[in-house]
Amino acid sequence: MSTSVRALALIALGLAGCRASAPHGFLLRASDPALAELAWLAGSWAGEEGGSVSEEHWTLPAGGLMVGMHRDVSARGSFFEALRIERRAEGIFYVAQPRGGAPTAFKLVERGRERAVFENPAHDHPRRILYRLEGGALRVRIEGSEGGKPKASEWRWLPATRAP
Numbered sequence: 001m002s003t004s005v006r007a008l009a010l011i012a013l014g015l016a017g018c019r020a021s022a023p024h025g026f027l028l029r030a031s032d033p034a035l036a037e038l039a040w041l042a043g044s045w046a047g048e049e050g051g052s053v054s055e056e057h058w059t060l061p062a063g064g065l066m067v068g069m070h071r072d073v074s075a076r077g078s079f080f081e082a083l084r085i086e087r088r089a090e091g092i093f094y095v096a097q098p099r100g101g102a103p104t105a106f107k108l109v110e111r112g113r114e115r116a117v118f119e120n121p122a123h124d125h126p127r128r129i130l131y132r133l134e135g136g137a138l139r140v141r142i143e144g145s146e147g148g149k150p151k152a153s154e155w156r157w158l159p160a161t162r163a164p
Contacts, residue, residue, distance in 0.1 A: 032087050035061035040114045041085075041131060042066065045138045045157035051075060054155055056140075061085075094118040094129060125151055 039061055046055040052074035059067045068083035082097040085108075092108035106118035106129055114133035121127060125144030132139045141154040 029062070032061065032064055034092050034108075034111075035064070035066065035085065035087060037111060038066060038085060038092075038116055040133050041116070041138070044160035046160035047155055047157040049155065054157065055160055056083075056138075056157065057160075058083075058085075096129075 042058045042060045044055065044057045046053065048054070052072050054070070054072050056070045057068060065084050065086040068085070070081045070083060072079040080099065082100055084095045086093055086095060090107070094106040094108065095103045096106070097103045104120060104123055106120040106123070106126075108116060109119045110117035116131045118129045119127065123144065125146050126142035127144035128142070130139075130141040130143070136158070138157045139154065140157065141152060143150075143152045145151055
């Protein structure tokens, strides 16, 4: 067997091995175990409530962060925010930038199997952001106060699919 045939055979075996370990495409590996525990959040999520369509998209963890975006669209207009979950010296933080404005950071204070709670006690609303995966749906709850009164909102989103 010639050297080039052997080389082609080895390349083919190597590619077959890559395909077997990543059946749906490129395999990303999270370098941070704490972020890897949040990989269940990755994907596209959407739901409709009260005439408003909400969607949120998250990348898989890589390079010390997950990148996300949120958008609400209704007859009243639209809202968006840039999101990220990142490793800092003090821990894991969820960082929100509503309408692309100044960032607000919320520290990861609780984590469980397909559940994460982020908190910023110095922020009024939201003060806490809770994510959990439940029966294939992503449940999101924000808690805080407005005008000195407790305020909370909750959403249930399903995996988003493209319309035909």
